[in-house]
Structure formats: C-alpha cells, structure tokens
Amino acid sequence: MPDFSHLYSINATHMKASTIRELLKLTQKPDIISFAGGLPAPDVFPVEDLRVAANAVFDGPARKALQYGTTEGDDGLRNEIIKFEAKQGVTIAKENLLVVSASQQALDIVAKLFLNPDDYVIAGRPTYLGALQAIQSYSAKVLGVPFSPAQDGFDMDELRRRYAEAKAAGKKLKYVYVIPDFQNPAGFCWSLEKRKALLEFAYETGLPILEDSPYREIRFIGEAIPSIYELDQKGANKGVVINLKTFSKILAPGTRIGWIMADPALIAKCVVAKQAMDLCTNVFTQMWLAEYMKTGKLYGVIESTREKYRVKRNLMVEALRRYMPARDDLSWTEPEGGLFLWVTLPASIDTEKLLLKAVEKKVAFVAGSGFYIDEPEHNSMRLNFSYSTHEQIEEGIKRLAEVVKEALAASGD
Amino acid sequence: MPDFSHLYSINATHMKASTIRELLKLTQKPDIISFAGGLPAPDVFPVEDLRVAANAVFDGPARKALQYGTTEGDDGLRNEIIKFEAKQGVTIAKENLLVVSASQQALDIVAKLFLNPDDYVIAGRPTYLGALQAIQSYSAKVLGVPFSPAQDGFDMDELRRRYAEAKAAGKKLKYVYVIPDFQNPAGFCWSLEKRKALLEFAYETGLPILEDSPYREIRFIGEAIPSIYELDQKGANKGVVINLKTFSKILAPGTRIGWIMADPALIAKCVVAKQAMDLCTNVFTQMWLAEYMKTGKLYGVIESTREKYRVKRNLMVEALRRYMPARDDLSWTEPEGGLFLWVTLPASIDTEKLLLKAVEKKVAFVAGSGFYIDEPEHNSMRLNFSYSTHEQIEEGIKRLAEVVKEALAASGD
8 A cells, every 4th residue: 555645735634534424424324313414305306397307408408518518607507596596686697606516616616715724714613514624625724703692693792802813913814604594503593783793894804704505595484684795785795705505405415506606806716716626517417407497496495495394493393392301501502494403412411422322322413513623612412404204303302312311310410 | 896815825826717718718609610629529428328317317216316425426336437447457446436526626636635835746748737727726836747759658768857856956746647548638648668667657756646547448549558557556556546537538528527546545535635625526417327337338439439539530630631731840649549639830830829810710729838837838739629520620620721831931931
C-alpha cells in the first residue's frame, strides 16, 4: 500500500468524515428505528409524474439532454426556477441564478471562493454539519454564535460581542452562514425582526450572508416569513445575500439539483469556480425537472409534503410529551417546518454515550455534538421525523425515553 | 452592486474562466462550422435503449433512486463498472472504486487532496485545460514537460532534468498528470515503453500518477496498450496510479458520471473530500446507467462510436492533406483514437489572431495556447472531429486552409 501522507495538502488534513454518515451505516439495520438520517419520506416522491416528465425528454430534446451543457445551467430549468421563485415573491433574472449539483455543491463553491486557511465563518451553535465540513475542507474555522433563548435567531448581542472580539484579535471573517427557516439540526425559525437585524449587521460589517434555505417551502404551521434575500431585495437591495435552494426536500434528493441566487457579479465568480469542479450539472436531470416543473405539479407535492410532515411532527411531539420524563432540564423544540427537532437533555447525559445504549434498544438519533466545531454541547440530540412511519415514531420515542430514564437513573440524576 | 473583492480567497484570484468555454459561446452560431468544442457526436447516444433503462428504474427501485445515496456510489452501478473493467483486463474491488460526478469532479478531488498553494503538478505541454483549471483553482502550478518528437509520451530525459531542477529549487511536486490514450488536446498516445518508463519514474520519486483515461475505449486504429494503472497492477502493484474514467465519451456526457480507480486508502480520502463537495453523485442516473449496463449494449455503442469517429478522423486527415499548404513547418497529428487532432503551423502564425479571421470565414477551432499554463506555444490549434458532419469537416477544413494561406501570405512567410 503506497503512503501518500507526506504529499497530502493542508486541506486534506482538515477534512473530516461525517460521523453522521458513518453512523448512518450502523443504524441502517432493518430492525433499528432510526431518527438519525435526514431523509425525506420516500412516499412523497411523485414517481409516475416524474416518469412522464423523463419520457417527455426522451421524446423531445433527448440528444441535447445527453450532451454537455453550459456551466450556468439549462435555460429551460432556469426559466422554471425563475417562475417558481416569482410565485414566492422573489424576483430574479437569469444572471442572478446558477444551477448546482444540489446545495452541498453550493456550500463548497462559496467556501472555495471566500476562504483562506484560518479564515472564519460566523455560524450558529449548532448548525448544519455539511456546511461545517465544507468550511473545514478549506482549512477555515467557525466563529460560533449561540441562539437567543427564544430560539428565533442569533443572540444578536453575542454576535456583535464575538464579532468585535474576533476583529480585535485580528481574525479574518468572511461570511455569515445561517439557515433561517427550520434549521438543521434544531428546527429553529428566525423571526422577521432577527432576519432584519442580521441584514443590518451585514450592511454594517460588509460581510455577505450565506442564507441556506433547503426547508423554506416545508412550513406546516404558521405564515411564511420573508427570506433574508427577499428582505434585502425589497429593501436597500445591496445584494449582500447569497441564497441557496434545492429540490432535495421539496421534490427528491436523488436528483441532486439545487440553485444559487445572488448578485450577478458573485454568480459569475461561482460559474468560474464550478467549471473547475464539474463543468456542468447533470444535463438530463435538469431538462427532466424542467419538464416536470412545467406541469405545475410541484406545488401539489410541496403541499402534500407539508401535510405529511405536520402529522409526523405532531406525532413525535406528542410521543415526547407522553414518554419523556417531565423535568425542567429536559426539553425539545417544536418546529413549524422542516425535518428535525432538537432535544436538550439534563447536563449529566452525554448523548454520544447514550447513542450506544439506544442502538442496543434498536433506536437511533444523531448526537448533538456533531453540529458544533468548537466546544460542542454534549447533552443534545437531533431527531428526524420525516422518514419514519407513524408506528415507528410512537415506538421509537418510547424506546428512546426508556434509554434516557435509565441513563438518568444510572447517573443518580 | 456589492464589492466582495477584498473578501475573496487566494484561490478565487487564481481561478480562470475557460477561454475555450467562453469562445464556444461565440462559435455556436448556427452558420459557423466549429471544430472548437469537445462534444461527442450526438447520433451515437442510444436514446431508445436509455429510455428503456430509465423506465426500468421507474418500474423498480424508483423511490431508492430518488432518495439520497452513499458518497461511495450506487452498489449496482459499482458492480457493473467492476465487470466492465474486468472485461478490459483490469481487476478491481469495490474499495478501489469511487463513483463521481464525471471526471472533472475527480480532477477537483485529487487537486484538493494534494495541492497547497505554490505546489507543482507535472503535466504535458500541452495538456487538458480542465485539469489545469482544477490545479489553478487551488493556487498550485504546473511543471510542463514536452513530448518526445515521436509523440509517444513525455521526453523522459526532459522529465528527469526538469524534475531534478525543480527539486533542487525547493519546489514541492505532488503528482504527475497524464492522458496516455489519445490525449486532449493533441491526440498523442503513449507507447508501452513510455508508460513503463513513467511508472518507473513514479516508483523512484514516490509521486503518484494521475492517469486520466476518458478516451481509452475510443481507439479506432491499432491495438489497445495497457493503461498505466493496469501495468502497475500486473507488475509491482505498488498502487501509485489513480485512474479516472467517465461515461462522457463512451456513452453520453449529459449523464455526468465517472469513476476513480485507486488504492483503497486513497479512495477513502477521496470519499471524505467528495462528501463535502456534493454528498453523493446523482442517484437516479447511477441506477439508470446500472440498468443500461446490465443489457450489455454499451459495448455496441462503443464499437459504433469507434467506427463513426474513424471515418470522421480519416475525412479530416484527408481534407488537411488536400487543402493545407504543403510545408515542412506545417503538420498535424493523425491520432489512433479520441476526439481531437492537433495542427502545428509555421512559427509566424499566432493562432489566437488566426481564430478571429477564421470566425469571419465561419469556421472555428481552439487556439493551442489555452492548453499551457506557462510559456504557451502560439502556432498550434486543436481540431475536434467527433461532432461535425462529414460535409462540415470537408467544407470547414477547406475554409481553414484558406485562412492559413492568407495569414502566411500576409506575413510574407
């Protein structure tokens, strides 16, 4: 076996395998009830309508769909995305839009464009693991900001305090990463007030905001709040927000298609970066999704996804209320959208250790520590409610509560 | 418009838009005969068989195909790739294999794993532009090595001389990038002897070889020569070769699927790098191509591609003989496979300037200078023969020869 270790880049030494993805392999045994993944419910995928759309590509522009495409993305798909965004109140032109191989590629592109080794990205504590991986893969770091007790966005005082401290220490800050709508992992949704405050912070500091919105359309309770991208656009319109969208949660992740919306000059930079990464996004799939979007049926799929996830979220919340010990230091978020909720356990419990006990009892979750780069909290867990069946949610939370009770008893807590 | 220029990374300042891709936009007017692209002939795409395979996915594992997949790649596709390679004499296991979003992603992954700013990659003069872009996008550099007069691989004396010089100057060399089979842009094919010599060089220096083989199966004259990956495997088996393959030239580039074959430890590193880049390759397309490969019809497509390209290559060579001025300092390669040939013009001609004249006469090519990072040669051009029709090849070379004759007359040469 060759030893290339002396040849690897500094970046390579900073890349970390996702412990979540490694754990997923362990928890994919058929008899385990897993709340660990982040998978959409497969029964929402509109298989037959997608088949019709794929066959329309074979009937029509098949040879174009099988050929190389432009880095910017298929024109037909870009037109459909522009209409989709317009319906939600966001007006974009083609020059604001880049089709990407789903959001993770967008996270990679933005990280590559902005980050030198030891630069900092401001991000929530906790935040999406894939964003952390992209940042680390360029040897950059995260300045973590806690959320306010109301869980409606960053603690803005802490943001300003930590920003000032970092600047004073000579740290190079490059952008602010947020998932305002039903964030992964905790399900937090930013209030209008906090979105405006963050935009104001961006205007003051000159830092762009990377707004990741994979779950934005999956709101099942309450009214939509404008995205930060939209707030900027309809306000001072300074173009400081980079907004990431994807078909992964509103249609089907196996298609690996997403899009970046941003200022045209930044999109042009993203195009150059993407060229060296994969030349262009899967052309057939782009034309296939364009055909599907033309039918207008995506809106029905989103509506039915919301309905299904609302029921599952309610089932999980009710099961938590029913089975978990009632204590002031044991709580969970009750999100208005998305795929995840976040359980905070008494401080005596380490959820990484708890997971081993849970897997013995045939139930799995993700330990919260994976969603922090620095000083992780050890007493939290992420639960996914989109993928499991109703029966699995009931039975799985019951098992999980037993594991928690046993751990509390064992620690004498 | 926001100005983020002070926030961009060092890498971002080194990224260069592909002048070729920019030029392609200019040359895509319908009345221009373009030899500039690198597109496969669309009439080789087996549209109906691909439709049947896609529908088999819709009939069968559709919900799995629309879901997230593993970073390593779909098991079914990996099995088919293993059989495909075995048929060519290359024995690999799953741990030697990573499915990627086509070869450009593999070039990105390898560059990210090995290259720090100012590191060097050894590569041919000229070589594939996309590889140069990937290298530059990590702020790394290229140590160019000229080909031997026989065009059967590097001038090995020059390789050793330049390597020793670079080492003496303290340059950090990381890998050797080659395209031994019908390289882009010149169509050169490495002899068995030169392949063995390069492998020996790798053993001696400890540098891995990145062997890019997109055109390997598209040989239309002569017998296949073992890949360097195969030579290592069947010889000392030191695992120093990273071999890149893709469906882009043997089936259809719009599917954006390729694969990396390498030592398992390196594949494991590639998996971690890819996770942060796009989580996984398009799952639907992987299962779709697996279905298609199961039919065994890919071999027929490759055979028919060879047949079609042989005819087109012969037509282009004959037209060059017929129309180009007969001079000792005007020559072209006559490749035994691939998609391109390379014309070297008298030193008085600058092909970047010649291109403007050519476009006026409604014919296009790629100026050779784009295929060098350092000290480009200015009197060469790349011609693609796979995409144009027979009539276009005849008429296009006729026009091109006129432009060359006029340029020679104008320069008094």
